[in-house]
Amino acid sequence: MSPDPTRRSERSRQAILTATRELLFDVGYGNLTIEGIAHRAGVGKQTIYRWWPSKGAVMFESLVPADGPDAALPDTGDVEADLRTVLRAVVEQFNTPHLERMTRALAIEVHNDPVLGREMVERLLQPQLELTKERLRAAQRTGELAADLDLQVAVELLFGPVFHRWMLRTAPLTPEYADTVASMAVAAMRPQPARR
Amino acid sequence: MSPDPTRRSERSRQAILTATRELLFDVGYGNLTIEGIAHRAGVGKQTIYRWWPSKGAVMFESLVPADGPDAALPDTGDVEADLRTVLRAVVEQFNTPHLERMTRALAIEVHNDPVLGREMVERLLQPQLELTKERLRAAQRTGELAADLDLQVAVELLFGPVFHRWMLRTAPLTPEYADTVASMAVAAMRPQPARR
Amino acid sequence: MSPDPTRRSERSRQAILTATRELLFDVGYGNLTIEGIAHRAGVGKQTIYRWWPSKGAVMFESLVPADGPDAALPDTGDVEADLRTVLRAVVEQFNTPHLERMTRALAIEVHNDPVLGREMVERLLQPQLELTKERLRAAQRTGELAADLDLQVAVELLFGPVFHRWMLRTAPLTPEYADTVASMAVAAMRPQPARR
């Protein structure tokens, strides 16, 4: 029924993924076409349709990192400082033009196609969030952060504001902004003293 | 050069905007076409192209509320409670299927077209954020919140986590989640005691 | 439903028919493509599909003569001589390379598509046969040919052998062959003396 993966040409696969990445930079996601990818990759259209169900799926796979195992976050003993470092990195990534293009393309596909979107989030985003959660867990153990903190909420408190500003372009994404968000989020995550 | 707006047929304009809204629900943004809108509205394509520069612009205008002046947020004297109410309303809106569809369509267009996106944000989002900021200002005056709080950061701390979870579908958007986010954000916004 | 012929662009129509004729000569019927016609004519594919149901229909229309009213056959008073003239003309036409190409293309379409084939035969062939029948009728009136001759059979007796040899390439099509066929066919069409 579905094609035999052992017969698949790795050569063509790589050419398609590379061409997709290049075209994404050159012409943008809105002008990305299957025909364009096939032509640039020197490949028949059917070879794309045989292995991917949609344009979004090709783009997604073309952007999945070759995934060496993600390095753990730094742990200086000061969780707030470490999270500032993380958020500054995120902000920098959002400010890098070609990474921004790619990320917006992914975001559009997340909105367009829930199924594919879920996979993108799981494969591209969750591993990053997981690293952050790991650092937060360590901070819980040292008592820097509240023991009963919901870690999923915590990462959203950290990254949500940055996403919001990036997506909606309501203000510039600066390193200082990253610091502010990190500080405030950590403030909310610390063990709350008497209050309550 | 550009068409004379006094000659414009209000009848056609309304038909186009209504047809756009209906099609957005029926077929989704990805399958929304200018031809489809023209046909459903009983209008020539040229009439659309004459008055709007792009598909996104038509959609945007079709979704702009008839804008009675937005009511101010409630002020019970307890800013945290009031913000919980606000976030619960946002969550409910994100959980209403046809509003979700519309919002995702807008989000896609924000990513696609920065110029149009800016306008959308200004006309549809900023007024809502402004109301929230107003409530926060009141809370600053009563001393509930820190006097030096950056209000733009504050609203992002409130709405960012909800956007993040909605956009990426990482976990269900529940009223309890709204409460948690509101509480934590407010915790970060209160005057910080000795610390610092 | 079907397109409004009053809106039709005569410019495009002529460009398409001309391009079709040229391509028929250049690349042959087997390599004639709709895309090729559209490109050569500087026309969108849809403009072809809007007005013609098939490749054969375009080709057919491109080959229909601008039809000034066909001149009558010569009448020298000697029907056999006149028919030799006619058959020699047919043979010459079959021996002209680009006319042969066109005629074989038409023949293929006659076999392929009975409906279109019928129309081709009626519009392209029948008028020629009718002229011949007219000449035969005159010969019947002068007593040269049998009064009870079935004219449809008569024209088939004249042209059938030539078609046969042309189609099947069983032997060269020479003027002498035309003469022989004309003579024998006329012999069969003359009033048969005692016999009967």
Place this chain on the structure above:
Amino acid sequence: MSPDPTRRSERSRQAILTATRELLFDVGYGNLTIEGIAHRAGVGKQTIYRWWPSKGAVMFESLVPADGPDAALPDTGDVEADLRTVLRAVVEQFNTPHLERMTRALAIEVHNDPVLGREMVERLLQPQLELTKERLRAAQRTGELAADLDLQVAVELLFGPVFHRWMLRTAPLTPEYADTVASMAVAAMRPQPARR
């Protein structure tokens, strides 16, 4: 270089020819594809390309009769009667739907591919014509027909009209028509008395 015929799988060969014949009836020549044949025959495409140069060649071979040596024509002593029998048989064959389909497929290929066409004519048609010529020769010996009759012309005079009517569908192919053509053709072939 070219494949070793001793290794050829007779099983596959037969499966291909059978599948071709079946598909010719089922879907028609225009919709006959190599892939379809391969699939129906349970055979790889390469096995077809290895042994035949073109679709037409496969079809041709699939239609070549198993050729027991063709029986001679009847000889009742009355050449006109015998030829009526022959032409009635031809007419009947043209009126048999699946034989008609096959014959039109062959005709198309004759027009398309002169080289293959020549082979088709030689292998499928000429043997039949030869039998007819043999009968005509016998009639020449008995004096029924003119001694100087060109036999190639003679068979074309007999079969040409029938081909013409069949190909162009200008009128129904009836047994009476066969009789008429036979009678007139024979009239033209008899020794011409004084006339000329």
Place this chain on the structure above:
DNA sequence: CTCTAACCGAGACGGTACGTCTGGTCTTCCG
């Protein structure tokens, strides 16, 4: 009775063309 070369089924590959759909522009005619 192996060994090995060729054929075999299968089907992926780079391509071409199909017929359809939509985008954005241009043209015609109606009110």
Place this chain on the structure above:
DNA sequence: CGGAAGACCAGACGTACCGTCTCGGTTAGAG
């Protein structure tokens, strides 16, 4: 003269086949 209607050029869509090319797995004849 604006607007409905829709034809126009352009070109991407996803599908069907083309003819070539691997891939293992028989299979048959030479050693």
